[in-house]
Amino acid sequence: MYRYDEFDYQFVRDRTAQFADQARRRLAGELTEDEFRPLRLMNGLYLQLHAYMLRIAIPYGTLSSRQMRQLAMIARRWDKNYGHFTTRQNIQFNWIKLEDTPEILAALADVEMHAIQTSGNCIRNVTTDQWAGAAADEIADPRPVAELIRQWSSLHPEFSYLPRKFKIAVTGAPNDRAAVKVHDIGLRLHKNDKGEAGWEVIVGGGLGRTPLIGVTVREFLPQHELIAYLEAIMRVYNLYGRRDNKYKARIKILVHELGPEKFRAEVEAEYARRPKQETEVEERELARIAAYFAPPQFERLPRWSPRFEEARLANPAFARWVRTNVAAHFADGYAIANISLKPEGGIPGDATSEQMELVADLAERHSFSEIRVSHAQNLVLPHVKRDDLFDLWQALSGAGLAASNLGLAGDIIACPGLDYCTLATARSIPVAQAISRKFADYDRQQDIGPLKINISGCINACGHHHVGHIGILGLDKKGEEYYQITLGGSSATSASIGQIIGPGFAGHDVPDAIEKILDTYLKHRQPGEEFLAAYRRLGAQPFKEALYAAH
Amino acid sequence: MPLIKNDRFIDDPWTHVGLEDSLPSSGDIIVPYARLLKEWDALTRHDGRLGVVFTNIDRVEALSLFLPRLALIALPFPSFTDGRAYSLARQIRETGFAGELRASGNVLPDQLQFMRQVGFDAFEVTERFAPEVWLGASRRMSLAYQRGLYRPAGEAEVWSERHRDAEPWLEQPHAG
Numbered sequence: 001m002y003r004y005d006e007f008d009y010q011f012v013r014d015r016t017a018q019f020a021d022q023a024r025r026r027l028a029g030e031l032t033e034d035e036f037r038p039l040r041l042m043n044g045l046y047l048q049l050h051a052y053m054l055r056i057a058i059p060y061g062t063l064s065s066r067q068m069r070q071l072a073m074i075a076r077r078w079d080k081n082y083g084h085f086t087t088r089q090n091i092q093f094n095w096i097k098l099e100d101t102p103e104i105l106a107a108l109a110d111v112e113m114h115a116i117q118t119s120g121n122c123i124r125n126v127t128t129d130q131w132a133g134a135a136a137d138e139i140a141d142p143r144p145v146a147e148l149i150r151q152w153s154s155l156h157p158e159f160s161y162l163p164r165k166f167k168i169a170v171t172g173a174p175n176d177r178a179a180v181k182v183h184d185i186g187l188r189l190h191k192n193d194k195g196e197a198g199w200e201v202i203v204g205g206g207l208g209r210t211p212l213i214g215v216t217v218r219e220f221l222p223q224h225e226l227i228a229y230l231e232a233i234m235r236v237y238n239l240y241g242r243r244d245n246k247y248k249a250r251i252k253i254l255v256h257e258l259g260p261e262k263f264r265a266e267v268e269a270e271y272a273r274r275p276k277q278e279t280e281v282e283e284r285e286l287a288r289i290a291a292y293f294a295p296p297q298f299e300r301l302p303r304w305s306p307r308f309e310e311a312r313l314a315n316p317a318f319a320r321w322v323r324t325n326v327a328a329h330f331a332d333g334y335a336i337a338n339i340s341l342k343p344e345g346g347i348p349g350d351a352t353s354e355q356m357e358l359v360a361d362l363a364e365r366h367s368f369s370e371i372r373v374s375h376a377q378n379l380v381l382p383h384v385k386r387d388d389l390f391d392l393w394q395a396l397s398g399a400g401l402a403a404s405n406l407g408l409a410g411d412i413i414a415c416p417g418l419d420y421c422t423l424a425t426a427r428s429i430p431v432a433q434a435i436s437r438k439f440a441d442y443d444r445q446q447d448i449g450p451l452k453i454n455i456s457g458c459i460n461a462c463g464h465h466h467v468g469h470i471g472i473l474g475l476d477k478k479g480e481e482y483y484q485i486t487l488g489g490s491s492a493t494s495a496s497i498g499q500i501i502g503p504g505f506a507g508h509d510v511p512d513a514i515e516k517i518l519d520t521y522l523k524h525r526q527p528g529e530e531f532l533a534a535y536r537r538l539g540a541q542p543f544k545e546a547l548y549a550a551h
Numbered sequence: 552m553p554l555i556k557n558d559r560f561i562d563d564p565w566t567h568v569g570l571e572d573s574l575p576s577s578g579d580i581i582v583p584y585a586r587l588l589k590e591w592d593a594l595t596r597h598d599g600r601l602g603v604v605f606t607n608i609d610r611v612e613a614l615s616l617f618l619p620r621l622a623l624i625a626l627p628f629p630s631f632t633d634g635r636a637y638s639l640a641r642q643i644r645e646t647g648f649a650g651e652l653r654a655s656g657n658v659l660p661d662q663l664q665f666m667r668q669v670g671f672d673a674f675e676v677t678e679r680f681a682p683e684v685w686l687g688a689s690r691r692m693s694l695a696y697q698r699g700l701y702r703p704a705g706e707a708e709v710w711s712e713r714h715r716d717a718e719p720w721l722e723q724p725h726a727g
């Protein structure tokens with residue numbers, strides 16, 4: 001894992017002191033709320049329905065046990081003993097007092113964390129594959145480049161007042177788990193015939209009101225050019241992105257309105273126009289960072305673990321968890337253990353201080369003190385010995401953390417919705433809870449197979465409903481909440497935007513509607529065909545009939 | 552309106568001359584870009600230094616013809632959340648412009664450090680904030696990760712510091 005050096009420490013200390021001064025001036029009335037807003041947003045502080053919310057950056061979703069314990073402490077001391085892991089691999093605390101924030105930021109700085117640029121119209125926390133550095137299918141660990149981008153984008157003086165927020169995602173694996181095609185910039189690693197690393201640069205993807213799949217502006221950008229090229233893209237966006245309408249201000253609209261060719265030409269012209277600099281420092285910096293991400297000292301283990309196999313045979317509940325929540329690791333004898341934060345009827349992504357502390361302990365014992373946060377709002381222990389999986393599962397079971405539903409119907413992604421968010425048009429949490437209860441049965445979830453259900457409480461799409469196999473969007477019709485359903489979305493390598501299936505449903509009817517959709521799938525599927533594939537083959541018609549045909 | 556130049560409050564030696572105003576016979580003047588286009592010949596004969604107000608919708612390439620004769624470029628901030636001028640400032644400095652680069656309009660103390668880092672060296676500011684707030688807020692961060700910035704508050708350039716023995720960074724012209 002990356003470790004701060006003296007410069008990184010000084011940077012967060014300076015920033016904390018700066019924000020403490022700004023908060024003091026706000027409380028003393030020297031700054032108006034309008035003037036203070038962009039300053040607090042750039043430090044992760046939102047004003048929500050009931051209180052301030054503080055969103056803390058978890059760079060590329062990687063946490064140490066020590067950091068997780070500090071988050072648990074913050075939740076206990078300054079919030080209501082829980083935190084909420086978000087779809088952008090961050091954590092947010094919903095009940096924060098403005099006066100407490102400087103102290104919280106100082107507590108974060110102690111463990112090499114901060115809340116810089118987790119909101120506001122700037123480059124946000126960069127996200128990546130939650131299995132980075134562990135997955136069997138990976139070309140290379142994307143996190144060194146993600147860390148390079150984190151540093152470069154931190155308080156970038158040119159790009160801190162952009163037309164709108166800006167999100168960058170990076171993946172080092174051919175199976176895209178970072179949704180790079182629906183980010184403002186997505187970077188995908190390729191190797192050429194000479195074995196050199198280069199990045200496919202995808203620009204202008206995004207969800208929200210206008211969901212669009214990004215376009216590739218460079219097929220293979222040599223690694224050492226990355227930062228300079230990103231600056232050219234950012235500059236074109238900063239200068240020409242729309243500022244007259246916040247719903248048209250994302251880079252996807254600029255790419256769309258100019259057209260991919262013209263946009264690419266603008267970027268290339270800017271890139272060519274700027275004075276070329278030596279990139280030796282960037283290359284060395286990347287090498288320095290990469291050393292921190294060297295794989296941990298894995299033991300040489302046989303692929304086959306008798307202890308694991310015996311436990312699996314003897315204990316069906318454990319076998320179920322293994323089947324859904326454990327993924328292949330590149331090192332023999334190791335596995336990736338996914339911890340679902342989606343218990344039956346629970347709030348997706350919430351964890352109590354005690355749960356965070358337990359996960360921190362378990363990571364220390366079983367996973368080189370490393371934890372990941374996934375954009376599906378789950379946690380991951382990336383490097384667990386197969387021999388240890390049973391012990392791990394037992395410990396998780398005792399704390400309500402052993403839900404066996406990763407990637408299944410119960411693994412619902414949901415934004416905070418009207419329970420917390422000022423922008424919401426409807427609640428999303430209760431809908432997630434009701435669906436989770438309806439499909440709680442493990443065998444039923446297994447039978448349905450891989451499924452992504454995503455729920456957003458308004459058109460801003462923080463729950464990424466457009467890329468859910470089943471997407472649910474909460475809206476408001478004359479004071480009544482109702483929910484629009486989309487089918488066929490995906491953020492995977494073959495990304496697609498879901499299509500609205502028909503008129504919306506009242507909240508209490510949503511679980512039944514989902515059931516009808518899934519029954520239709522089960523009726524029509526071919527052997528081994530997953531929901532998304534079946535939908536793509538069948539089209540919307542049979543689902544429409546099931547949902548809307550007169551009885 | 553108070554003016555900060557190179558980290559100090561000074562009396563503004565420049566006069567803004569609008570589109571319709573008559574040209575003074577001498578003295579340092581700042582004119583709108585539209586006037587520069589219209590009256591370039593007359594302006595080149597003006598007795599005094601010449602500056603221009605360049606707006607966020609103008610493209611920097613358009614300035615290249617005039618640059619050798621310009622001693623000041625002012626970039627207005629219509630709102631403090633409108634960040635276009637940060638990119639324009641850098642583009643202008645990248646052409647080699649070494650004159651005064653002035654921020655005007657809706658400018659806040661907490662933005663001065665970023666503005667200075669992209670190449671602004673003068674600021675038309677309001678009296679709403681005390682002088683020490685203006686000057687203090689522009690030196691809160693003692694370091695920056697990005698390379699090739701101006702570092703008027705002596706900010707350490709982190710990556711270069713970490714790799715001191717690497718190739719030297721190409722020199723940039725200095726502001727003001």
Ligand code: SF4
Binds near residue numbers: 415418457460
């Ligand atoms: S989708 Fe809407 S309701 Fe949900 S968190 Fe985002 S802004 Fe709030």
